[in-house]
Amino acid sequence: PHVKPKATCSAAAPLEERRFRVLVGVTGSVAALKLPLLVSRLLDIPGLEVAVVTTERAKHFYSPQDVPVTLYSDTDEWELWKCRSDPVLHIDLRRWADLMLVAPLDANTLGKVASGICDNLLTCVIRAWDRSKPLLFCPAMNTAMWEHPITEQQVGQLKAFGYVEVPCVAKKLVCGDQGLGAMAEVGTIVDKVKEVISQHGGFQQS
Numbered sequence: 001p002h003v004k005p006k007a008t009c010s011a012a013a014p015l016e017e018r019r020f021r022v023l024v025g026v027t028g029s030v031a032a033l034k035l036p037l038l039v040s041r042l043l044d045i046p047g048l049e050v051a052v053v054t055t056e057r058a059k060h061f062y063s064p065q066d067v068p069v070t071l072y073s074d075t076d077e078w079e080l081w082k083c084r085s086d087p088v089l090h091i092d093l094r095r096w097a098d099l100m101l102v103a104p105l106d107a108n109t110l111g112k113v114a115s116g117i118c119d120n121l122l123t124c125v126i127r128a129w130d131r132s133k134p135l136l137f138c139p140a141m142n143t144a145m146w147e148h149p150i151t152e153q154q155v156g157q158l159k160a161f162g163y164v165e166v167p168c169v170a171k172k173l174v175c176g177d178q179g180l181g182a183m184a185e186v187g188t189i190v191d192k193v194k195e196v197i198s199q200h201g202g203f204q205q206s
């Protein structure tokens with residue numbers, strides 16, 4: 001059956017006449033268990049519209065019924081595009097969103113984005129992202145992964161692309177290790193989103 005795109009792609013509507021669209025990307029760090037809380041706090045911001053793009057591995061950490069917004073995953077791309085005239089979901093989403101927030105960004109997806117690999121819906125949206133629009137990323141991984149030298153290189157590459165890092169913090173991680181790698185607190189992330197939106201203007205908080 002033809003899947004109707006869930007997000008209306010009225011990207012043409014000027015900002016002052018519509019809400020500010022935040023596309024949340026979620027990946028397979030255990031910090032993805034914070035997705036429901038993060039979405040709930042974003043929805044508390046007046047004038048914001050939120051949708052989520054998930055990777056398959058991220059689905060392990062949250063229940064869709066705890067995420068009260070449109071949730072896109074890889075199969076939505078396949079179901080939506082059957083023949084030439086059909087829309088391409090990752091392109092629809094890059095047009096729809098005013099800001100992208102990847103939280104958590106796991107080590108695997110960090111590596112993919114740093115090297116341009118795009119083998120799922122989320123990495124395709126990022127690969128096609130309009131860099132004049134803000135993209136924020138919240139790394140989250142075990143301390144041992146964080147301390148591997150490749151991490152600094154790849155985070156540096158994402159910053160060189162113009163993406164904004166919301167740095168990880170030191171915590172006693174779920175695996176028992178103590179150290180850096182925990183995703184920034186949800187409050188910190190939401191404050192950063194508000195700050196970036198106000199910097200980018202064009203969005204009157206109704």
Ligand SMILES: CC(C)(CO)[C@@H](O)C(=O)NCCC(=O)N/C=C\S
Binds near residue numbers: 143173181
């Ligand atoms: C999950 C949460 C938010 C609980 O406070 C925190 O531990 C965290 O951000 N962990 C992300 C790091 C990670 O992926 N560890 C994986 C193996 S230790």
